[in-house]
Amino acid sequence: MELAYKVIEEDSKYLMQSFTRWYPLVIDHAKGSLIYDVDGKEYIDMNAGIGVMALGHGNEKVIKAVEDQMRKFFHYSLTDFYYDLAVRVARKLVSLLPFDGKVFYTNSGTESVEASIKIARGHTGRQYVIGFLNSFHGRTFGSMSFTSSKSVQRSMFSPLLPSTLLVPYPDRHNPLCREDCSSSVLSYIEDWILRKVVDPNDVAAFILEPIQGEGGVIVPPREFLQGLEKISRNNGILLIMDEVQTGIGRTGKMFAFENFNVKPDLICLAKALGGGIPLGAVVGRSEVMDLPKGSHANTFGGNPLALAASEVVLEEIPGLLSRVSKLGEEIRDILSLARSPYLDEVRGMGLMIGAELTKDGKPYEDGLAKVLNNSFKRGVLAIGAGESVVRLLPPLTIEEDLAVKGANVIKEEMEKL
Ligand SMILES: Cc1ncc(COP(=O)(O)O)c(C=O)c1O
Secondary structure (H helix, E strand, O other): OHHHHHHHHHHHHHOOOOOOOOOOOOEEEEEEOEEEEOOOOEEEEOOHHHHOOOOOEOOHHHHHHHHHHHHHOOOOOOOOOOOHHHHHHHHHHHHOOOOOEEEEEEOOHHHHHHHHHHHHHHHHOOOEEEEEOOOOOOOOHHHHOOOOOOHHHOOOOOOOOOOEEEEOOOOOOOOOOOOOOHHHHHHHHHHHHHHHHOOHHHEEEEEEOOOEOOOOOEOOOHHHHHHHHHHHHHHOOEEEEEOOOOOOOOOOOOOHHHHHOOOOOEEEEOHHHHOOOOOEEEEEEOOOOOOOOOOOOOOOOOOHHHHHHHHHHHHHHHHHHHHHHHHHHHHHHHHHOOOOOOEEEEEEEOOEEEEEEEEOOEEOHHHHHHHHHHHHHOOEEOEEEOOOEEEEOOOOOOOHHHHHHHHHHHHHHHHOO
16 A cells, blocks of 8 residues: 555645545556556456446447547537537437437536526526435535535535525435335425425426435335426426436436436436546426527537547447346345344445445444445445445446455445444
8 A cells, every 4th residue: 555645645735635535545547347556456346436437447439439539629619619429419318318308518417407407497487496305416506505415515605505495305214204205205395395485486496316326325215206296297397307326327227217207307417428538418308408598508518528438328328227227136135135233224226226334223434434444455445325325336337246246345344343
């Protein structure tokens, strides 16, 4: 770890230290689902750069596409000009949706969320946007106004965006919600919030993650999303799904909302979309994507190198979906077999997996830190979510034997607690 600690020392000198960071991994290079640190040690990647590297590291098709694009042009900006690559990727994205859609490109998840709020307000002429407790939507002011998985993400930065509300997500961790609380949450929204707090005619949109990622891999009941869709439709409120983490095949469907048989109006994307090059997008129903000329744009959104990578991603991911579901089930089965009094629940969909650790009925944060650190020492990379959830987001291409090996190391470390 000699070289690693040197980098870490300099990092603390030159970089603001507002990150989370679970253990001292200093990466040198990566290939497929393996990571190599600066001291030459090999690791199984069960994290994929927080769900970004869906096709694994150093995918040859992505490299070739980006190299070819580099020789054409790096950047020119869709704000004032046109290029066919932007149209091709948008056409492909829209072809994967269950409705006629249009695309607006961004550079990150938070920027997609910001854009979706502007589109929703602009289209409806309404001000209010309702988000859900324990969500993570990003760290800029608009998205932060709905981010509420940890108070440190918000507490120093008020005032946040006005005309926003947070309501409960159907989550058994919510003290008001021990069992499946789908119907009580829906009636709280419909019968209290939309009657007593805000007139539905003032609400532009609901924004939510179809599965809460950073909040602890919380999978809501199907009826909840379907009920929320109904409330939205009945009141002319738009439904924004933040699929920044769940989208592009992560849950075994191209978009997670497909698992719940609902149709959003706007979808926020980023992470895996650009194959490791920053790229985000808002994809929405054509009639909703109607902000007027000059009202929204950016310099870098739809960067040609990112789009070249994305074209490969969108071509390759649909062919991986059934293996994502199967492999996800296999990993969840392995983790569920851990003989640990601290393993509360293993959950998730596809290759978005969480194993929650509790002690005396409370989040076991130290247990999480131990599992992550000891797995790291044994060459397996995972990160945390919620207060004490081991979160796995491996590349969707991870070889079965590597995934099984990685899952077994995590299982053993949970057993050792
Ligand atoms: C669901 C969700 N939305 C938004 C974001 C923010 O994305 P970014 O970090 O690219 O701004 C994240 C990041 O983890 C996320 O998981």
